[in-house]
Amino acid sequence: MGINILWDPQAPAGIELPVARMIAMILRKEPALVEYPFLIDGYDRNRDQHDAQKILDRLQDTFTRRYEIDGPLLLVTSRDLYVNGYDFVFGLARPACGVAVVSTARLENDYYDRMPDDTDLIDRAAKEGAHELGHLLGLDHCPDPECVMFRPRTLDELDRKRKMLCPVCREALASRATR
Ligand SMILES: [Zn+2]
Numbered sequence: 052m053g054i055n056i057l058w059d060p061q062a063p064a065g066i067e068l069p070v071a072r073m074i075a076m077i078l079r080k081e082p083a084l085v086e087y088p089f090l091i092d093g094y095d096r097n098r099d100q101h102d103a104q105k106i107l108d109r110l111q112d113t114f115t116r117r118y119e120i121d122g123p124l125l126l127v128t129s130r131d132l133y134v135n136g137y138d139f140v141f142g143l144a145r146p147a148c149g150v151a152v153v154s155t156a157r158l159e160n161d162y163y164d165r166m167p168d169d170t171d172l173i174d175r176a177a178k179e180g181a182h183e184l185g186h187l188l189g190l191d192h193c194p195d196p197e198c199v200m201f202r203p204r205t206l207d208e209l210d211r212k213r214k215m216l217c218p219v220c221r222e223a224l225a226s227r228a229t230r
């Protein structure tokens with residue numbers, strides 16, 4: 052079973068391949084970059100953010116009913132995401148349905164008034180993309196602050212994570228793959 056990445060045309064262009072390669076390195080699974088027309092809804096005018104749950108609703112609906120996609124699907128978007136009860140989320144996964152979304156909005160240095168840097172953006176998008184795909188592959192959150200499955204609440208916590216799974220999560224992923 053493969054894993055799939057759908058890149059929102061509005062998301063930063065030109066970094067799809069490096070991000071996909073890094074995700075492959077982290078999860079030891081080669082993702083396929085897929086292209087389909089897809090409508091992103093869930094926009095909340097008051098918050099100027101998108102409701103990640105609504106994006107996943109449509110993702111689930113569109114891809115389970117209209118397209119044949121084998122394996123978990125991750126959408127990478129530039130829209131800023133929230134879920135009820137939180138100011139924002141870097142991403143969200145719905146493991147029961149095999150769909151997830153990750154946002155680059157708060158992964159770019161510009162957002163924090165820092166110098167733009169594609170390397171930073173690629174690292175962060177790969178870590179958070181691998182994190183959400185990790186959920187779709189059956190992994191839970193991890194207490195190890197350096198593990199990709201650690202749940203970061205800030206950019207600094209995200210940057211502290213390494214581009215790898217800790218031994219415990221690696222083992223959990225391997226045992227699921229052979230089950
Ligand atoms: Zn998570």
Ligand SMILES: [Zn+2]
Pocket residue numbers: 193194195198199200201216217218219220221
């Ligand atoms: Zn871990």
